[in-house]
Amino acid sequence: MSLASALVAAARRRRELARGTPPLWLAKVMDLDGLPCRLLMSLDRIGVDLEGRQFDVGLQLPADVPCPGLDDVFSVLVTSPSVRSIGFSWSDASADEDLRLMRGARGVAGGPAVTQERLTPTTAHDRSRFLVRRHTTMALPAPAEREARTLLKRLAAGRHTICLNLDAADGSLVDAVARAFPDARFFALGRRSSGLAPEGANIVAIGEFGFSLHERLAFVQAADAYVGVFDEHACAAVAAARPCVLLGGVDDERARPPVPGDRGGVVWLCRPYDVPTATPLVAGFLRRFAPRP
Numbered sequence: 001m002s003l004a005s006a007l008v009a010a011a012r013r014r015r016e017l018a019r020g021t022p023p024l025w026l027a028k029v030m031d032l033d034g035l036p037c038r039l040l041m042s043l044d045r046i047g048v049d050l051e052g053r054q055f056d057v058g059l060q061l062p063a064d065v066p067c068p069g070l071d072d073v074f075s076v077l078v079t080s081p082s083v084r085s086i087g088f089s090w091s092d093a094s095a096d097e098d099l100r101l102m103r104g105a106r107g108v109a110g111g112p113a114v115t116q117e118r119l120t121p122t123t124a125h126d127r128s129r130f131l132v133r134r135h136t137t138m139a140l141p142a143p144a145e146r147e148a149r150t151l152l153k154r155l156a157a158g159r160h161t162i163c164l165n166l167d168a169a170d171g172s173l174v175d176a177v178a179r180a181f182p183d184a185r186f187f188a189l190g191r192r193s194s195g196l197a198p199e200g201a202n203i204v205a206i207g208e209f210g211f212s213l214h215e216r217l218a219f220v221q222a223a224d225a226y227v228g229v230f231d232e233h234a235c236a237a238v239a240a241a242r243p244c245v246l247l248g249g250v251d252d253e254r255a256r257p258p259v260p261g262d263r264g265g266v267v268w269l270c271r272p273y274d275v276p277t278a279t280p281l282v283a284g285f286l287r288r289f290a291p292r293p
Helices: 003-019 035-049 070-077 092-106 124-132 142-156 168-180 213-222 232-239 275-289
Strands: 024-029 055-060 083-089 114-119 160-165 184-188 203-205 225-229 244-247 266-269
Touching: 024 035, 024 092, 035 070, 035 114, 035 124, 035 232, 055 070, 055 092, 070 083, 070 213, 083 092, 124 232, 142 160, 142 184, 142 213, 160 213, 160 232, 168 184, 168 275, 213 232, 225 232, 225 275, 232 244, 244 275, 266 275
Parallel strands: 024 055, 024 114, 055 083, 160 184, 160 225, 184 203, 225 244, 244 266
Antiparallel strands: none
16 A cells, blocks of 8 residues: 555544534334334434434344244335445344454444333324424335336326225224225225225235335335324325325324314224214315315
């Protein structure tokens, strides 16, 4: 290496140290239930708090519990444009060793600011805070976004598009809203969504198309509105400022009225709900906050 190259490298290193080492977020998963949704909400919060600066992620998964949705967990982690690197561990000893190595490699004085958190299932309070805070932009793969827009355009045939993320217990509400809103095209996301598409209804059962999580999130963000449970799909819809009707997850069983604002509006209904009462509320909300383009 020449003297000039060494001086340039030294100057670059000094600038890096002056900017500080990217923070490290260590999260210990306490419960796998609803983990993709919890991760999306946490990454969104950290991205906003750090004002877009990059950070590293260390995720500790339970050692003695199978994680069948690990592919979805990884897919969620890479949706944050602020995440610089991702590390997985399955024990306290491994997580401590990873942290020690990171600090040792960078020097104690220049080590990362570490935030440690225990990830538990989301509560109604967590969801309420998510609805009212600012959000970061999700970095979904460009091919997934392009294909979602193309497929949505073909299937919608110029109609208003609404994503449904419900189960069989909500079939009566889905049927009633679909009939009350005939100028829209509904897209059911559930894996067994064919049961939500009665004969002659304007509902397309896309839940059986074999979409990846990235493709489903892109589809939700490309649609005009979202009706369904408060999970990772709802997070994507809220982050994209799509009008949302959210069902369930209200601990105190209060129905929340539509909240107008620059994010388009959200209505949050408790379970169980009365179909004759909920139908005009949902249909009126969709017409008001998601008018046909």
